[in-house]
Amino acid sequence: MSSKVRFSSLLRGSAIGLVAAFALASCSGPAGSDGAKTAAAKQVAAVAEPASSGAEPRLRLITRDQYLNTLAYVFGADVRPDVEFAPVERVDGLLRLGTSRAGVNDTQLELYQKTAQFVAAQVIEPTRRNFVITCKPANEKAADAACASQVLNRVGRLMFRRPLEKDKLAELVSHANSSADKLGDFYAGLAVAIEEVLMSPKAMLIAETAEPDPKNPGHMRLDGYSLASRLSYFLWDAAPDEALLKAAETGEIQTEKGRAKIVDMMIASPRLKDGLRAFFDDMYDFEKMTTLAKDALVYPAFTGLTAEDAREQTLRTVVDHLITKKGDYRDLYTTRTTFLSPPLAALYQLPTTKGWIEYQFPDSSPRAGVLTHISFLASHSHPGRSSPTLRGKALRELLLCQPVPRPPANVDFSALENPKSEHKTQRDRVNFHLENPVCAGCHRITDPIGLAMENFDGSGRYRTSERGATIDASGNLDGKQYTNVVGLAAALHDHPSLTSCLVKRVYAYGTGSQTTNDDAEMLKFLNARFEQAGYRVPDLLRTVALSKSFSEFKEAAPAAGEAKTASAVPATH
Amino acid sequence: MKHIILSTQVSAFAVAASLALTAGSASAQQAAAQPAAKEGALGVQNRSIGYVMVFENRSIYQAKDAKTQCPVALNDGPPEQFKKLYPENGERTVEGTRLAWEGELWNPTKKELDVPYYEVQGKVGRGMNLDGKVGPNDYVDPDTGEKGIDNQIYRTVGCTFNYRDGQTSTLTPQWRRAAYNIFVIELTDVDSLQNDDDVTVTTYRGNDRLITDATGNEYLPGGSQTLDTRWGKRYITAFKGKIKDGVLTTEAKDLIMPAASVYAPRDGAPDILYRDMRFQLNLTDTQANGYMGGYADVWTWYYHSHKTRDSRHQAYGGTAGPTLYRALMKNADAFPDANGQNTAISTALDVKFVHVFVQHPGAQVAGMVNHGTQSAEAAATEARTRE
Amino acid sequence: MYDFNRRRVLRGMLGGGAVTVGLPLLNAYLNGNGDAMADGRPMPVRFGTWYWALGIAKAAFVPNKFGAGYDMKPEMEALKPVQQHFNVLTNYTAFRDNAPNLCHFSGWVISRTGTAPMTGGNIPGETVDVTIANQIGRTTRYKMLTASADGNARDTFSYDNPTTPNASEVSGLKFYSRLFGPDFQDPNAPTFTPSPKVMVRKSAISGVLDDVKDLEKSVGADDKARLDQYFTGLRHLEKQFDQQLTKPEPIAACKKPGNLKEDTKVGSDVTIIASRHKIITDLMVMAVACDQTRVFNMSYGGNSATKAGFEKPSHTATHEEPWDTALDYQPTCSWFTRRAMENWAYYVKSFAEFKEGAGSLLDNCFIMANSDHGLARIHALDGMALFTAGRAGGKVKSGLHIDGGATATTRLGYTAMRIMGLDVPSWGTKSNLTSKEIGEILA
Numbered sequence A: 001m002s003s004k005v006r007f008s009s010l011l012r013g014s015a016i017g018l019v020a021a022f023a024l025a026s027c028s029g030p031a032g033s034d035g036a037k038t039a040a041a042k043q044v045a046a047v048a049e050p051a052s053s054g055a056e057p058r059l060r061l062i063t064r065d066q067y068l069n070t071l072a073y074v075f076g077a078d079v080r081p082d083v084e085f086a087p088v089e090r091v092d093g094l095l096r097l098g099t100s101r102a103g104v105n106d107t108q109l110e111l112y113q114k115t116a117q118f119v120a121a122q123v124i125e126p127t128r129r130n131f132v133i134t135c136k137p138a139n140e141k142a143a144d145a146a147c148a149s150q151v152l153n154r155v156g157r158l159m160f161r162r163p164l165e166k167d168k169l170a171e172l173v174s175h176a177n178s179s180a181d182k183l184g185d186f187y188a189g190l191a192v193a194i195e196e197v198l199m200s201p202k203a204m205l206i207a208e209t210a211e212p213d214p215k216n217p218g219h220m221r222l223d224g225y226s227l228a229s230r231l232s233y234f235l236w237d238a239a240p241d242e243a244l245l246k247a248a249e250t251g252e253i254q255t256e257k258g259r260a261k262i263v264d265m266m267i268a269s270p271r272l273k274d275g276l277r278a279f280f281d282d283m284y285d286f287e288k289m290t291t292l293a294k295d296a297l298v299y300p301a302f303t304g305l306t307a308e309d310a311r312e313q314t315l316r317t318v319v320d321h322l323i324t325k326k327g328d329y330r331d332l333y334t335t336r337t338t339f340l341s342p343p344l345a346a347l348y349q350l351p352t353t354k355g356w357i358e359y360q361f362p363d364s365s366p367r368a369g370v371l372t373h374i375s376f377l378a379s380h381s382h383p384g385r386s387s388p389t390l391r392g393k394a395l396r397e398l399l400l401c402q403p404v405p406r407p408p409a410n411v412d413f414s415a416l417e418n419p420k421s422e423h424k425t426q427r428d429r430v431n432f433h434l435e436n437p438v439c440a441g442c443h444r445i446t447d448p449i450g451l452a453m454e455n456f457d458g459s460g461r462y463r464t465s466e467r468g469a470t471i472d473a474s475g476n477l478d479g480k481q482y483t484n485v486v487g488l489a490a491a492l493h494d495h496p497s498l499t500s501c502l503v504k505r506v507y508a509y510g511t512g513s514q515t516t517n518d519d520a521e522m523l524k525f526l527n528a529r530f531e532q533a534g535y536r537v538p539d540l541l542r543t544v545a546l547s548k549s550f551s552e553f554k555e556a557a558p559a560a561g562e563a564k565t566a567s568a569v570p571a572t573h
Numbered sequence B: 001m002k003h004i005i006l007s008t009q010v011s012a013f014a015v016a017a018s019l020a021l022t023a024g025s026a027s028a029q030q031a032a033a034q035p036a037a038k039e040g041a042l043g044v045q046n047r048s049i050g051y052v053m054v055f056e057n058r059s060i061y062q063a064k065d066a067k068t069q070c071p072v073a074l075n076d077g078p079p080e081q082f083k084k085l086y087p088e089n090g091e092r093t094v095e096g097t098r099l100a101w102e103g104e105l106w107n108p109t110k111k112e113l114d115v116p117y118y119e120v121q122g123k124v125g126r127g128m129n130l131d132g133k134v135g136p137n138d139y140v141d142p143d144t145g146e147k148g149i150d151n152q153i154y155r156t157v158g159c160t161f162n163y164r165d166g167q168t169s170t171l172t173p174q175w176r177r178a179a180y181n182i183f184v185i186e187l188t189d190v191d192s193l194q195n196d197d198d199v200t201v202t203t204y205r206g207n208d209r210l211i212t213d214a215t216g217n218e219y220l221p222g223g224s225q226t227l228d229t230r231w232g233k234r235y236i237t238a239f240k241g242k243i244k245d246g247v248l249t250t251e252a253k254d255l256i257m258p259a260a261s262v263y264a265p266r267d268g269a270p271d272i273l274y275r276d277m278r279f280q281l282n283l284t285d286t287q288a289n290g291y292m293g294g295y296a297d298v299w300t301w302y303y304h305s306h307k308t309r310d311s312r313h314q315a316y317g318g319t320a321g322p323t324l325y326r327a328l329m330k331n332a333d334a335f336p337d338a339n340g341q342n343t344a345i346s347t348a349l350d351v352k353f354v355h356v357f358v359q360h361p362g363a364q365v366a367g368m369v370n371h372g373t374q375s376a377e378a379a380a381t382e383a384r385t386r387e
Numbered sequence C: 001m002y003d004f005n006r007r008r009v010l011r012g013m014l015g016g017g018a019v020t021v022g023l024p025l026l027n028a029y030l031n032g033n034g035d036a037m038a039d040g041r042p043m044p045v046r047f048g049t050w051y052w053a054l055g056i057a058k059a060a061f062v063p064n065k066f067g068a069g070y071d072m073k074p075e076m077e078a079l080k081p082v083q084q085h086f087n088v089l090t091n092y093t094a095f096r097d098n099a100p101n102l103c104h105f106s107g108w109v110i111s112r113t114g115t116a117p118m119t120g121g122n123i124p125g126e127t128v129d130v131t132i133a134n135q136i137g138r139t140t141r142y143k144m145l146t147a148s149a150d151g152n153a154r155d156t157f158s159y160d161n162p163t164t165p166n167a168s169e170v171s172g173l174k175f176y177s178r179l180f181g182p183d184f185q186d187p188n189a190p191t192f193t194p195s196p197k198v199m200v201r202k203s204a205i206s207g208v209l210d211d212v213k214d215l216e217k218s219v220g221a222d223d224k225a226r227l228d229q230y231f232t233g234l235r236h237l238e239k240q241f242d243q244q245l246t247k248p249e250p251i252a253a254c255k256k257p258g259n260l261k262e263d264t265k266v267g268s269d270v271t272i273i274a275s276r277h278k279i280i281t282d283l284m285v286m287a288v289a290c291d292q293t294r295v296f297n298m299s300y301g302g303n304s305a306t307k308a309g310f311e312k313p314s315h316t317a318t319h320e321e322p323w324d325t326a327l328d329y330q331p332t333c334s335w336f337t338r339r340a341m342e343n344w345a346y347y348v349k350s351f352a353e354f355k356e357g358a359g360s361l362l363d364n365c366f367i368m369a370n371s372d373h374g375l376a377r378i379h380a381l382d383g384m385a386l387f388t389a390g391r392a393g394g395k396v397k398s399g400l401h402i403d404g405g406a407t408a409t410t411r412l413g414y415t416a417m418r419i420m421g422l423d424v425p426s427w428g429t430k431s432n433l434t435s436k437e438i439g440e441i442l443a
Helices: A003-007 A015-026 A035-045 A064-075 A106-124 A145-160 A166-183 A186-199 A224-235 A242-250 A256-268 A272-283 A286-291 A304-324 A329-333 A342-348 A374-379 A388-399 A426-435 A437-451 A485-494 A496-511 A517-532 A537-546 B011-028 B078-085 B095-106 B152-157 B167-176 B298-308 B311-315 B321-331 B376-385 C006-010 C074-085 C106-113 C128-136 C172-180 C196-216 C221-245 C270-289 C314-320 C331-352 C410-419
Strands: A059-061 A205-207 A210-212 A219-222 A337-340 A357-360 A475-477 A480-482 A552-554 B049-058 B183-188 B196-205 B223-226 B237-244 B247-250 B253-258 B271-283 B287-297 B334-336 B342-359 C046-052 C086-093 C145-148 C159-161 C295-301 C365-370 C384-389 C400-408
Touching (some): A059 C221, A064 A106, A064 A145, A064 A272, A106 A186, A106 C221, A145 A166, A145 A186, A166 A186, A166 C196, A186 C196, A205 A224, A205 C221, A219 A224, A224 A242, A224 A256, A224 A496, A224 A537, A242 A256, A256 A272, A272 A304, A272 A496, A286 A304, A304 A329, A304 A337, A304 A342, A304 A537, A329 A485, A329 A496, A337 A342, A342 B223, A388 A426, A388 A437, A426 A437, A475 A485, A496 A517, A496 A537, B049 B167, B078 B095, B078 B311, B078 B321, B152 B321, B152 B342, B183 B342, B196 B247, B237 B253, B247 B287, B271 B298, B271 B334, B271 B342, B298 B311, B298 B321, B298 B342, C046 C331, C046 C384, C074 C086, C074 C331, C086 C410, C106 C128, C106 C384, C106 C410, C128 C410, C145 C270, C172 C270, C295 C331, C314 C331, C331 C365
Parallel strands (some): B223 B342, C046 C295, C046 C365, C086 C400
Antiparallel strands (some): A059 A205, A210 A219, A219 A552, A337 A357, A475 A480, B049 B342, B183 B196, B237 B247, B253 B271, B271 B287, B334 B342
16 A cells, blocks of 8 residues: 555545534534433343344455464464565554455565575574474484474464364475475475465465354354454464364354353453554554654654654553553543653653653643553654644544545645744644635544644654744534643543444454444444443453354355355445 | 752643543552653752763864874874884894783883884863963863863873874764763752752763664753662762852762773773862753863773773774883873872863763652552563563 | 476577567677677566656756757756656646546556556556566566665555555665575576575475465455465466576676665655665666566655755645745755655666666666656646656667657556567556557657
């Protein structure tokens, strides 16, 4: 995907988004006072999962992090090739959804081959070979079918995420043997077979397969191994481990109790952190952070290290708040607790010590929640300047799932430029958007939000004035007024779309499908349960993972002349 | 002295923020053991301020025209001396030439060497007036006109290329920033960075890397340094000082500075000893620049220079140990030994510091949540194990 | 099947005419003039692309004269030293018909695919370099190479299909390792021993191909297409292994460059972009000279370039910098374009100065360069400027300024395909459909 799309005033989306946004703007959200009553009413109404069409099987391209997480599990945490996979389309706010469409071309295959070569070489390396190769060949300089079979069976099963078929294992072993003979080295021969496994589409593409659901005639369900994969990529961002594969093998994963046990185990596992980090890294569009650079003259304190650590800061805060502290999701946007490292502290100009520390800003501080993290503030700014429009747009699109329309191509800026007047603050500069009716329609959706964050410059550092003029950070979010970013954070906390957007994203992420109008009832149900659970994200993950629509679906009736397929691409909307 | 309270930047937030956040936030959070500092609060805080050295070089004045200082030539290095001392047509054995020369380097004798050595000529030089007097060997500062500058090291090495634009000179600032050599000063009992007649300056070795800016060439205020009070005790010295019109001056005391080689830090010569060292720094909230001046202990200074850079590297810029040593001993001007031979030589360092937040080991880091453990380090370790 | 025995090739195995010969270059095979193979067939012509963002300012760019010896306006100043090596084509249009004008997207997508995109992020087909590479890129180590000075792998203008970009190489070190790292086979090495490791690796690919076939049994039509792509890629890998097992013919001009001491720098300042552009270009030139590829894509990028001390990045400046009525363009925007042109000049010069046979590498290349807009300020899709560089083995003239007469930018892609030996009757869709080559540049 070309980054050009992103940078051209950075707005995309359809006209539908504009209408929806207006609808939202004109309708004030429910006030907190009768929230409790409605919550109770909701509880009673939506405790049962509605019937839904469910989420179909997909063929997804593995991401780099999934690949690395899996390598770490299968081969050891130190096997970590330095590799970048090709970028993937962002669909409906998630790269995860783009993986169901991404193709694999020559360049990528070449990369997979080289990476496979690197990993295999590490696996057989004399100082660490005993970790994976737990048997010893009769003769190190010759083939040994038994030992090769043992290793390849385990590696193949874990990398293909299901047991190897007999003839596939036989083929792998025969390649290992013939290679060992040609190279005069058992381990080198084994390495070639391991490369073959790592390069296979069965490893690099995650194929979900379906079977008829015996409990629900006329319906299909994911087979046990596909369900295990879908769960582990959802919750752990990695291939299923031995325990999950076993549960698939015995059929336990297809029983209600068995599946609940598995899911609870996964949520209690430290590996949940990887899954949650991957999700928020995607939802927050943190891929931007890898290429984020600022004007070194304007923001000398913002370095490449800062960008890296800024991403880490937010991800740590997310994990700490949602998992460790079992916090309310909404409080992520108001909490004054976060994490600090020396490069970040140098940008904040705060004292710190070596490494990462958990840090609490005082109640009097303007730093409250993710909106005031360096990651958010800096990545949605220009290299040498802050941007109320970009920040407002990011809040709308990333946190509230409200797409902001593109600017018209023929937008005329000549009226904006008045070389005689010196706009002191951004508020003065972007005011023009709101005065001009052509611009106001969209900018009203973004600018008032972004202006609340103007107390933070383009690098995320705090300031009270810009070019000598005091910054006015007041505004409103869909009717809720505030005088500064702390007020904006509170308004965001109470905004109904904050939680419903997360639910939509989590559901799409977990099932691998864009949400459509058909999912409306399902989303309503998930929202109700999320509220019931005090907006605790592990509970939401659990609800999604255990829902019927996560693993069952009604096969679409075939279109005239078309064969029934198991993994059709969804209608785009 | 009256305590000056820095104006708070964020008082406007206090009321609105606390109202917004009382509900729901406190329960999930552990309070910080010590309340966080304000962002961007550089300058003196709680009557203290720290600075870390980001630049050091010997104060070697270089005239536009080098000939005015070194009319004959710049000094020979080992290869040139070798040719002169051991001519080709003479008898040359390894023992009689290379070993003899290196022997003379490491174990100097009083033997006369038949090679020239050039010292800086003229009366212009930079540094500090260490003895308060204006003597016949003293220099005059070219910019300020100050008289009585004591800088015999300048006299001794001023015509040696290494100490002008050569490698010894250009590498020194880099070495100062190397991990072992982080040099921190903490000013305490400070009521004003403009005028204060009683402050304390304590030196330390720092434990953390310097934070550079986005270009990688400049150093930023607002970083932090944890002090090495465990292995670096010998670098800790407290100086009494005063600040007048923004300039800090201190008493004179012996000071050991970390100065390990970046190439081979364990080479066994990580220190330089200065006798009667003192500071003269222009202070701001973010920087401290100026001089450190005193008498370098000749032997440790000389030994250090050759342990950190061998003869081959010294040869890149005309430094020959044996003649250098003789000149140092000749020009040494303080701390006579029992035989009346001065053992220390006047010198000055051009120094630049940037502001740094000082962390004393065992102290709390303001704002850090440490889940009930005692010290900042323990908490940071505990945080790492929880990862 | 993939045994490209030299004798068989010289007998015209691949057919005659303008189809390029799939052999690495051997100077001994040149005829006396150094411009043809020993048996009279032309030397292989390579195809390249180059991209810069944010178009041009007419008053500062477009020369007054047409044809040869045209005047150099300020934005093209940097190109003066290489004027003879390229053509500048102005006044072309990317037609969008009923498709929206997707800023900084439609313009280049039309120029490179022939079709106007309907939505952002939707590339309506394969890009012209892929079409050409599929024809001429099957026998080299790499079918094509794609790189960018922008620092972002997403900065690519090469797509196999809508969901498969050819990600740009952005790291100098990684690019070097890929091209000249441990797997590089120096064609001029005195000895050659086919590696047994490569032999066994190649034979193992058959197992992977089986896996693809196996998976195809249980997926739908769209996913089948993706698996077919995977299959094709594996086949090309097999060919690459074959290449590694064949003694390469010596190539006089091929010299493995010394390894980079440090990686390309990160940052958006134009000087940093230029440093990345230079390092990557130097590697690209040698890769082409060593015949590691015959299709090469390079992007200068420059959409978010910054100028030290100027608070707006380049794109923002196009919309916010005031129009200077005296100059009739925006001065800082023009400054950014001039920096882009400096890098284009470097690119052209690098190929032009690289000796190959009796001439230069550029003599046997055809490079097309385009941008995303005419006047970026208003996202104009008319008044677009294009370049060609190189003489395509004698098929193309250079040193000309050509007026496009507001015709389609796709004419350049179409011309490129014809020059590279693709016998296509037309290219593009709707108003971008063309069968009219840019005859002025043809020799």
